[in-house]
Amino acid sequence: MSVEQYEIVVVGAGPAGLSAGIFVARQRAKCMLITKDLGGQLNLIPKLENYPGTIMSSGPLLAKTLENQYLTFGGEMTYDTVQKVEEIEGTTDLRIKTVRAEYLTKALVLAPGKVPNNLGVENEVQYQNKGVHYCTKCDAPFYQGRVTATVGVGGYLLESGILLSRMASKVYLIYRGGQLGGDKEMIESLKRKNNVELVPNSSVTSVKGSNALQQIQIKDSTGSSKTLDVDGLFIEMGSKINLDFVKHLIKINTKGEIEVTDGGKTTHPAIFAAGDATNIPYKQIVAACGDGAAAGLSAFNYVEKLKGKPGIRSDWKKTIGDTVFHY
Numbered sequence: 001m002s003v004e005q006y007e008i009v010v011v012g013a014g015p016a017g018l019s020a021g022i023f024v025a026r027q028r029a030k031c032m033l034i035t036k037d038l039g040g041q042l043n044l045i046p047k048l049e050n051y052p053g054t055i056m057s058s059g060p061l062l063a064k065t066l067e068n069q070y071l072t073f074g075g076e077m078t079y080d081t082v083q084k085v086e087e088i089e090g091t092t093d094l095r096i097k098t099v100r101a102e103y104l105t106k107a108l109v110l111a112p113g114k115v116p117n118n119l120g121v122e123n124e125v126q127y128q129n130k131g132v133h134y135c136t137k138c139d140a141p142f143y144q145g146r147v148t149a150t151v152g153v154g155g156y157l158l159e160s161g162i163l164l165s166r167m168a169s170k171v172y173l174i175y176r177g178g179q180l181g182g183d184k185e186m187i188e189s190l191k192r193k194n195n196v197e198l199v200p201n202s203s204v205t206s207v208k209g210s211n212a213l214q215q216i217q218i219k220d221s222t223g224s225s226k227t228l229d230v231d232g233l234f235i236e237m238g239s240k241i242n243l244d245f246v247k248h249l250i251k252i253n254t255k256g257e258i259e260v261t262d263g264g265k266t267t268h269p270a271i272f273a274a275g276d277a278t279n280i281p282y283k284q285i286v287a288a289c290g291d292g293a294a295a296g297l298s299a300f301n302y303v304e305k306l307k308g309k310p311g312i313r314s315d316w317k318k319t320i321g322d323t324v325f326h327y
């Protein structure tokens with residue numbers, strides 16, 4: 001098997017990976033983007049309201065636009081799954097093993113994102129984005145003045161309840177135990193809200209509706225069931241980040257996220273990272289794009305320095321005659 005050499009390999013075609021790819025390919029570096037799918041979590045966003053510069057877009061449309069931009073700059077892309085990243089003794093190269101191939105690279109940008117956990121109830125998938133949502137901070141604004149329920153774990157549930165209480169006319173906060181767990185101030189704040197009804201010792205067993213969600217069935221610890229009429233159900237069960245393929249090379253925090261510092265630097269000099277798989281506080285598209293661009297430029301500069309070149313600065317300027325051009 002011939003193993004192709006790249007200057008930079010990017011893992012993941014969500015907004016972080018595609019943005020990293022755009023900034024790397026535009027510098028004419030030889031770049032390969034390896035991804036399981038196009039868009040990642042963008043595929044779960046039919047209505048996108050908070051991406052600056054667009055009044056109303058959709059996640060899949062943004063993914064396609066970013067992909068076109070990356071390919072236009074000469075970046076290469078393949079649909080595959082990265083299974084292992086290895087150091088190669090005696091060189092600065094990394095070996096990237098995927099299901100179907102192997103690649104050598106001088107630098108790696110990780111943008112594998114995360115996948116929200118499902119509740120696992122009947123019809124859940126059918127009502128995704130038709131009343132069933134997995135990101136309260138993203139989708140609560142669509143439920144202004146409407147009836148909602150939220151189910152989930154720990155701090156995720158408390159935050160979801162607080163966000164919804166600012167928008168929705170009614171919020172059922174459903175949890176399995178007898179007591180809410182987590183930050184005491186948040187719990188007290190929720191208890192004071194007139195539009196929040198706490199539903200302890202309960203779990204959601206099914207979701208129902210016609211075209212969109214209309215009702216959820218809940219069951220309490222005594223086994224009795226009841227139906228709640230709701231327009232939206234928010235599921236906040238956390239999410240999975242899978243870094244098994246690279247965790248032996250970089251520092252990962254207790255939440256399972258890649259620890260990054262300025263410019264997406266990890267604890268490995270040749271590995272950079274961006275997006276939801278990192279320890280950034282706000283997991284949103286605009287942040288993933290910005291951090292992806294920074295991680296891409298850091299990887300490019302790292303490779304330039306290996307070649308004995310100075311690298312670039314994102315705020316570089318050029319003086320022609322008396323005029324200073326800022327790029």
Ligand SMILES: Cc1cc2nc3c(=O)[nH]c(=O)nc-3n(C[C@H](O)[C@H](O)[C@H](O)COP(=O)(O)OP(=O)(O)OC[C@H]3O[C@@H](n4cnc5c(N)ncnc54)[C@H](O)[C@@H]3O)c2cc1C
Pocket residue numbers: 011012013014015016017034035036037038039040041042044045047048049050051080081082083111112113114115116133134135138139245274275276277283284285286288
């Ligand atoms: C339901 C929902 C609604 C949302 N709504 C909004 C919103 O309205 N506004 C907003 O700003 N944000 C929203 N978000 C958050 C936003 O989608 C994420 O912050 C963003 O997508 C993170 O981008 P990312 O590139 O880090 O990761 P992701 O989008 O998760 O992309 C990760 C990519 O990596 C690939 N990958 C993973 N592992 C491997 C591997 N081993 N090999 C190859 N490829 C791999 C995946 O296939 C995927 O392409 C929402 C999230 C959800 C779940």
